[in-house]
Amino acid sequence: MKPHTQPPAGEVDIAGALAWARARIDQMDARVLLRHVLQCPAARLVAWPEQRLDGADWASYRALVERRVAGEPVAYLTGSREFFGREFMVTPAVLIPRPDTELLVELALAHFAGQRAVRVLDMGTGSGALAVTLALELEAADVVALDRSREALWVAMANAARLGASVSFVQSDWFDALGDERFQLIVANPPYIAAADPHLEEGDVRFEPRGALASGPQGLDDLAEIITGAPARLESGGWLFLEHGYDQASAARGLLADAGFAQIASWKDIAGIERVSGGRWLGRGPGRGA
Structure with a gap:
């Protein structure tokens, strides 16, 4: 936490509000929160720094900054997060969409773009970012999205x-x-963090639903369940792509091999980390030359 400073007394302009906030939180967060309060584009903050905030906006902004100081994620404070060029509503009932997960969309498009009426299953949809994006990006796709949480499904819908x-x-x-x-395609960004991982008590993830993050002592329980059950839900020739932890690619490939998948591979995210693994189901079980 940055040193406490008292907010300016009386009226404050955009420049003064941002200066006060930057003493407490990250500069980018300060700008995002002020844009949210003012419902304005980023250019307005630069073009009119002398513009005064009315009393209600200044009070709202101070409250949001204090909540960010306490650790609440910016996406929950603003109620939205961008994913694949679109704004998605988010609430504390769902995991905040992250850029790494866009790799699942890119893989789906690489394998199925141009095909019509692809049947797609998004498992653990949360905010619906994956399901909605695939429905809009894949021509005439038939997309089914599931989640065990009714509250998450309301957000996704x-x-x-x-x-x-x-x-x-x-x-x-x-x-x-x-x-x-x-x-023909199953995608999933399931829980994959070890239940005792200390990172679950740090940063933004402290505020995200634990059930969307943690999965057993090694973080592999849900990945294993999805991989084991996927062959019964895939058409012959269908693909399964799963996001996983930074150090779980080898384990995921092993689970896919044990389940009888072919063309098994892992793909790197924007940071160069193997973030997604998957394989193709050819209709043959383990031990039969998959």
């Missing part, structure tokens, strides 16, 4: 409606409520 995406939503504990449906 609101995002789909606001962005004009056609997505079917199912409340399900992984594959349990899907019946005998099959898909």
Whole structure:
């Protein structure tokens, strides 16, 4: 936390508000929060630094800055986060979308762009960022999104409606409520942090839903469950892509091999870390030459 400074007395202009906030929080966060309060583009903060904030806006801004000082994520304070060029509503009921997860979209487009009526399953949809993006980016895609949390599904459904995406939503504990449906593509950003990892008590993740983050003693429980169950839900030739932790690529590839997947690989995120692993289901089980 940065040293405490008293806010300016009386009226304050944009420059003064930002100067006060920058003594307490990150400069970028200060600007994002002020843009949110003023509902204005970034250029306005630069072009009119002398513009005065009215009393209500100044009070709202101070309150948001104090909450950020206490650690609340900016995305929860503003109620939105950008993903793949679109703004998604987020609440504390869902994980905050992150740029690393866009790799799942890029892989889906690389394998299925140009194909019509691809059946897609997004597992653990949270805010719906993946499902909605794939519904909008893949031509005539038939997208199903599931989550065990009803509160998360409400957020995802609101995002789909606001962005004009056609997505079917199912409340399900992984594959349990899907019946005998099959898909050509399954994507998932499941919980993959070890339950005792100290990072769960640090930074923004302290405020995110624990059930969307942690998965067993090694962080592999949900990854293993999805990989084991996916063959029964994939059409022959279908693909499974999963996001995982920075040090879990080898374990994920091993789980995919044990489940009988072919063309197994891992792909690097924007930081050069193997962040997504996946494989192709050719309709053959373990030990039969998958």
